[in-house]
Amino acid sequence: MPFAAAMRVLIVDDQLTSRLLIRGGLQDLGISDIEMAADGEQAFKIMMGKPAHLVISDFNMPKMDGIAFLRAIRAYEPTKKSAFILLTGRGDKELIDRAKQYGANNIIAKPFTIPVLKAQIEAIVGKLK
Amino acid sequence: MDAMAAIKQTFFQECEEQLAELEIGLLAIQDGDVNPETVNAVFRAVHSIKGGAGAFSLDDLVHFAHVFETAMDHLRAGRLAPSHEVLKTMLRAMDVLADFVRAARDGGCVDAERSQTLAKELRALDPDGSGAGSEMDDEEIAFEPVLMDQSMFDDELEAAAAPPVRLFTIRFRPKATLYAKANETALLLREIGLLGEMAIACDASALPLLSELDPEGGYLSWTIELLTTQDEAAIREVFEFVEWDCDLDIESDAASAAPDDIDLAALIQKMQATVEAELSALSPPPTRVDPLAEASRKDADASADPGVIDLAKARQKKSEQAVGEHLGPKPDQGAAGGASQPTIRVDLDRVDRLINLVGELVINQAMLAQRVMEAGLARASGVATGLDELEQLTREIQDSVMAIRAQPVKSVFQRMPRLVREVAAMTGKLVRLVTEGENTEVDKTVIERLADPLTHMIRNAIDHGLESPEARAAAGKPEEGLVHLSALHRSGRIVIEVSDDGAGINRARVKEIAASKGLIAADASLSDEEIDNLIFLPGFSTAPSISDISGRGVGMDVVRRSIQALGGRISITSRPGRGSTFTMSLPLTLAVLDGMVVTVAGQTLVVPLTAIVETLQPKIADVHGFGGGARVIAIREHFTPLIDVGRELDYRGENADPLACVALLVESEGGVRSALLVDAILGQRQVVIKSLEANYRHVPGIAAATILGDGRVALILDVDAVVASSRADSAAFEQSLATAG
Incomplete structure (x- = not known):
């Protein structure tokens, strides 16, 4: 069972505001080991160095988008098992299908509240302690 | 500030960046840029603003951004062609979006009619014509959460x-x-x-x-x-x-x-190539004419059937191009966007503290140099050469520190296209704005205070400078007028030019108006240059009727005053029928000032050089006395108040003998000319400005202080205040001048 304090989370979003908001939410949940990246490429380099248990990634980013990043993670052995939450703006059916196809663990629609973030994280990692 | 407020501030900062990106992107698309990444970047900008706004419950902003985003999505998906009309709407929508952002930030409100019209126009861009789907869809996301592979934690524990x-x-x-x-x-x-x-x-x-x-x-x-x-x-x-x-x-x-070194770049490249190739293979064959496929067709083998679009080739090319874009260094990126440059955000206070310290260093170094000189050491001595090196280093440090506060004028220039669109629409003129030298850097404070005068000058150039399309056509010029905005560095200052290719200044009319308003004598003989510069006089306005655009109660005198307040100068050149050029020259920083060092009653003072028009030696015949000790001096047949700085500052009780003094002809607020009487001029030099309020208290007539090379404090004269107080002292002065004149 995962402890919030032991969780390592990587936030990937090209918007600083968004990264800061998510980080604030995670800190409220008792998660403190948090890394941030502004695009998929940078994020993937971080994952290769030290895989995070949970990745929360935006979809629409320059350079490498969220789905391409997800596929890269799933294709690389040491990061294969990391949980992946994709953030998206609206109910884009096709995007949801692709996220499912490439092994996303969950999708959260932006903007979201801290309780939603917590619920969606717990839905895939189990109850946080 | 709590954490949320700090993030909100970051959000607004980012909004500005995204709006700028949006504008660049839209203009690029307007100019025929068909790169899907450009369209996507534009979409992303609106999308990000919406997302952030949602987190802060800025509902109006979210709502408008949503409608905008929907229209943008049609464009992105190729359902909507990027026609001139569509882009015009989008550019205007961008302006409204910027209004919403600023209203959310500063607490103002947005022109409801305008935003509703725009929202309606955006909805009308829906190719289905229904406008449906642009209402907020709170559609639930149908996604079943997948439990993560918990063995990841176990693996780690084991390890x-x-x-x-x-x-x-x-x-x-x-x-x-x-x-x-x-x-x-x-x-x-x-x-x-x-x-x-x-x-x-x-x-x-x-x-x-x-x-x-x-x-x-x-x-x-x-x-x-x-x-x-x-x-x-x-x-x-x-x-x-x-x-x-x-x-x-x-x-x-x-x-x-340690694990084997992995060739990261190669690995990512490989993965991306795979991903891109798969993605393009997954996407359905284009049903519309894909601009990329079109481009690729042109490049295709000459042997291929020219009538057939080779989809496979197009796809391959697309994937190559996409990969190239991801990895290839874009040569223009560093200069234009600087997106790849690592940057940090630093509290402005810290930078200012550093600048202050460097100011101290400069002063100390100058004092040290003076001491060494006084000690009579040989030029070639170790101390003297060491000091030279110190001076060199100090200057370099000063330049580098100033460069931290320096920002490209781009941030101000970027606001101008919008202004030009608005003014052009209001005046019914066709205008093309060309900007140059956006990356020229200048102190942040200068940039902030540059926006207003620049806005006014651009308005002026369109409203007064350019002719109507019909008049232009009649004069054999292209109907579209040109406004040129440029910035460049010249001898330690930044020079900004606003020029138009309009009719130029109507000198006869300017002279007529100036005379009718009593600004000049009706029979005054003035050079062309002098006539052109009349427009800077307070109370001057050539517009036959006060238009909504330029005549907002401010004239070019306000522009000049704000430029002067920045330690700058402004001038105009004009050629009839060919247009006018306004040239502003500003210091690169407000931390140092070019000053004239003078002595008054044994005190050393610094007079800002920008205020001084000329210096002269008074002749006894030119000085006339009035009651109450007030005096005037005739300068080229103009009576100008003669102000004894020493008396004004209470350094001495009696008027000084003008013959033993030097007069500085200065121009203060509102273009008022006065002659300041000082004992002697010591020279010109650049001085580091030290706030008097922060270190002592406010002193009337004194703007700030500085420390000279010999370590003595010298006060910097506040010319405006001295002139104003002198005028107040002699209330009867104007009247007596009128009777004398």
Whole structure:
């Protein structure tokens, strides 16, 4: 069972505001080991160095988008098992299908509240302690 | 500030960046840029603003951004062609979006009618014509959460529990004394073996012939390779009691325990290529004419049937291009967007503190130089040359620190296209704005205070400078007028030019107006240049009717005053029928000032150079006295108030003898000219401005202080205040001047 304090989370979003908001939410949940990246490429380099248990990634980013990043993670052995939450703006059916196809663990629609973030994280990692 | 407020501030900062990106993107698309990444970047900008706004419950902003985003999505998906009309709407929508952002930030409100019209126009861009789907869809996301593979945590725990296995190479060479102390090598080796898996090689090469062998000597040595999770200390412990009686050498492979270096770039490149190729293979064949496929067709083999679009090739090209974009360094990126440049956000206070310290350093260095000079040291002495180097370094440090506060004028220039669109629409003129030198850097404060005068000048150029399309056509000019905005560095200052290719200044009319308003004598003979500069006089306005655009109660005199307040100068050149050019020259920083160092009643003062028009030696015939000690001086037949700075600042009780003094003709607020009487001019120099309020208190007539090379404090004169107070002192002055004139 995962402890919030032991969780390592990587936030990937090209918007600083968004990264800061998510980080604030995670800190409220008792998660403190948090890394941030502004695009998929940078994020993937971080994952290769030290895989995070949970990745929360935006979809629409320059350079490498969220789905391409997800596929890269799933294709690389040491990061294969990391949980992946994709953030998206609206109910884009096709995007949801692709996220499912490439092994996303969950999708959260932006903007979201801290309780939603917590619920969606717990839905895939189990109850946080 | 709590955390949320700080993030909100960041959000607004980012909004500005995204709006700028949006504008660049839209303009690029307007100019025919068909790169899907450009369209996507534009979409992303609106999308990000919406997302952030949602987090802060800025509902109006979210709502408008949503409608905008929907229209943008049609464009992105190719359902909507980027026609001129569509882009015009989008550009206007961008302006409204910017209004919403600013309203959310500053608490204002947005022109409801305008935003509703725009929202309606955006909805009308829906190719289905229904406008449906542009209402907020709170559609639930149909996604079943997938439990993560919890074994990741177990794997990690296991890895943490099992310390890494390391390979040690131990070279053990017992001396004879080891055996003499009744130690047994076999026992030692066996004990090592308990630490892990080992392989032993015995080196007997040192063993002599039997006849020469000392039975109590030590001839054998061992090399042990040990695979163990234990550390070196555990191995040394085995040899603890024999370490003085043997040569022991332990090496570990710690370095090679790190994972193999991975060629990251190559790996990512490979993955991306795969991903892109798969993605493009997944996407359905284009049903519309894909601009990329079109481009690729043109490049395709000449042998290929020209009538057939080779989809496979197009796809391949698309994927190559996409990969290239991801990885290839864009040569223009560093200069234009700077997106790839690593940057940090620094509190402005910290930078200012640094600048202050550097100011102190400059002063100290100047003082030191003066002391050394006074001590009479030879130029070539070690101290003097060391001092030269210090001076050089100080200057470099000062430049570098100033560069931290420097920002490209782009941030101001970027606001101008919108302004031009608005003014053009209001005046019914066709205008093209060309900007140049956006990356020219200048102090942040200068940039902030540049926006208003620049806005006014651009408005003026369109409203007064450019002719209507019909008039232009009649004059044989293209109907579209040109406004050119440029910035460049020239001799330590920034020069900004606003020029138009309009009719130029109507000199006869300007002179007529100036005369009718009593600004000049009706029969004054003025040079062309002098006439052109009349427009800077307060109360001057050539517009026959006060238009909504330029006539907002401010004239070019306000522009000039704000430029002067920045320590700048502005001038105009004009050619009839060809247009006018306004040239502003501003200091690169507000921390230093060009000043004239003067003495008044034994005090040293600094007068800002920008205020001084000319210096002159008064002649007795030109000075006329009035009651109350007020005096005027005739300068080229104009009576100008003569102000004794020494008396004004209470340095002396009596008026100084003008013949023994120097007069500085200065121009203060509102273009008022006065002559300031000072005892002598010591010279010109650049001084570091020190706030008097922060260090002492406000002193009337004094703007700030500085420290001169000899360490003395010199006050910087506030010309406006001195002139104003002098006028107040002699209330009867104007009247007596009127009767005298």
